Amino acid sequence: MGFSTSERTAGSPSTVPVFFLSDSTGISAETMGNALLIQFPDLRFERRLIPFITTVEEARKVVATLDAAMDGPVTPIAFSTTAVTEIRDVLHESRCPLIDFFELHMSRVEEILGHPGQRVAARLHGLGDVKRYNARMAAVEYAIEHDDGQSLRALDKADVILLAPSRCGKTPTTMYLALQHGVFVANYPLVEEDFDTNDLPRPVRHLRSRCFGITTTPARLSQVRNERRPNSRYASLEQCTYELRRAEALYRIHKIPSINSSAKSVEEMSTVILQSRLPQFA
Amino acid sequence: MGFSTSERTAGSPSTVPVFFLSDSTGISAETMGNALLIQFPDLRFERRLIPFITTVEEARKVVATLDAAMDGPVTPIAFSTTAVTEIRDVLHESRCPLIDFFELHMSRVEEILGHPGQRVAARLHGLGDVKRYNARMAAVEYAIEHDDGQSLRALDKADVILLAPSRCGKTPTTMYLALQHGVFVANYPLVEEDFDTNDLPRPVRHLRSRCFGITTTPARLSQVRNERRPNSRYASLEQCTYELRRAEALYRIHKIPSINSSAKSVEEMSTVILQSRLPQFA
Structure with missing residues (x-):
């Protein structure tokens, strides 16, 4: 989560700061975000993974990091796969544009399956089965x-x-x-x-x-x-x-x-x- | 792409057929889809990957497969990361519910970045860099x-x-x-x-x-x-x-x-x- 100013402003001034936010490893957030970013070969991105956001307190720190990035020269973008409602609510308080994969798809999948989703921090890349x-x-x-x-x-x-x-x-x-x-x-x-x-x-x-x-x-x-x-x-x-x-x-x-x-x-x-x-x- | 009737109806009658559709390996489609499906631990899924859909003709075959699944006992669900517009247009002709990750996020990302995305079949898991x-x-x-x-x-x-x-x-x-x-x-x-x-x-x-x-x-x-x-x-x-x-x-x-x-x-x-x-x- 350490994210110094010098790191943030390194590189060309048009480098877009990208954040991948997750309550787990962040592998899904990175995969999803990068699948979209690869469509912009002319832009430069500086990627930052913030995994294991499991408490509201940690989420608040992340918001501070995102808002600090908003004060930089280039508007950042954040991708999130966090599932827990309270943590997502905090992340959405940031001024940083946030692509929330969970929010956008969960209700549609629930509707198709005719079944409510749990909305818990699920470890897709945990020990699982x-x-x-x-x-x-x-x-x-x-x-x-x-x-x-x-x-x-x-x-x-x-x-x-x-x-x-x-x-x-x-x-x-x-x-x-x-x-x-x-x-x-x-x-x-x-x-x-x-x-x-x-x-x-x-x-x-x-x-x-x-x-x-x-x-x-x-x-x-x-x-x-x-x-x-x-x-x-x-x-x-x-x-x-x-x-x-x-x-x-x-x-x-x-x-x-x-x-x-x-x-x-x-x-x-x-x-x-x-x-x-x-x-x-x- | 082979998908026999016996396979499709195997398992319990309430098993949901799940399709991951991609113009590349399908790793992103699987990651994104599974990150959502893990929220439904009470349901059973039968997953089928259909990778490398690179022509309109192949897309038409996929539509036939999806529509055949629609005639089964349980409504299927498909997740797609396909980027090329002509191929996406064909896939959307299917009666099967389709979560199109590309469609839902691309325009929002373009808007945030202030830059048009290429919308080409990009090999996130190809040789790349x-x-x-x-x-x-x-x-x-x-x-x-x-x-x-x-x-x-x-x-x-x-x-x-x-x-x-x-x-x-x-x-x-x-x-x-x-x-x-x-x-x-x-x-x-x-x-x-x-x-x-x-x-x-x-x-x-x-x-x-x-x-x-x-x-x-x-x-x-x-x-x-x-x-x-x-x-x-x-x-x-x-x-x-x-x-x-x-x-x-x-x-x-x-x-x-x-x-x-x-x-x-x-x-x-x-x-x-x-x-x-x-x-x-x-």
């Missing part, structure tokens, strides 16, 4: 244990097995699927000897329906590998081209869906993988 | 390399060093901070010999200001350790109580902020850690 939370944590552990084929022991336990040549972006995608969706993901790195035949590598051969391939462009792969082992055969454009061509052939022959990671984020790849292999998780 | 994206991916790699003190080489590069006895929840929190915030996080497991004195372990002694402690309850720690090594001294309540008491003493003596992981999610812990140690990332 403990069973589901524990599954997510177990999936992170599983992902770390099975990163880059380190352990082939429990491959049968995997919901999805990501196949790709080294450095195509398997690991961050694996972590994202585990952490956000509780999916058990194993990585299987395709190495040169896997390309000697057109068969799938033995450890994943009986698990074809769970496999998902990742590919990228030779130039991108060569660049990433060069960061790790500069000027090696491993990083050469020729070697990268060969491995990607052979990997893509394997995906094609065995009808394994695949995605090109060179222009996709881990979030986008994860969405495609879930839709393709695990619609029940999506 | 490539530099920032690459930093996140580098942070994931760093986290894996430094998981559980495996490598002390580049501890100086860490933005935050999480200290805790084994199995207190360092690893998932590390991964979350890396993946979502691009923070370089190292784990330093406190082991018995670290408790022989009141000094901080030598590798982190000069990095005190970057340390953050994690603690939990002895009962919880014993339970988690028992899953790994049943009936071991390591998992005994006595040993867990001792390690936690000594760890907490170290945090106190060296004024290292700490958090109890037993009742907090990784998202909540990450928010607290960022606010405490890295307000510039929060």
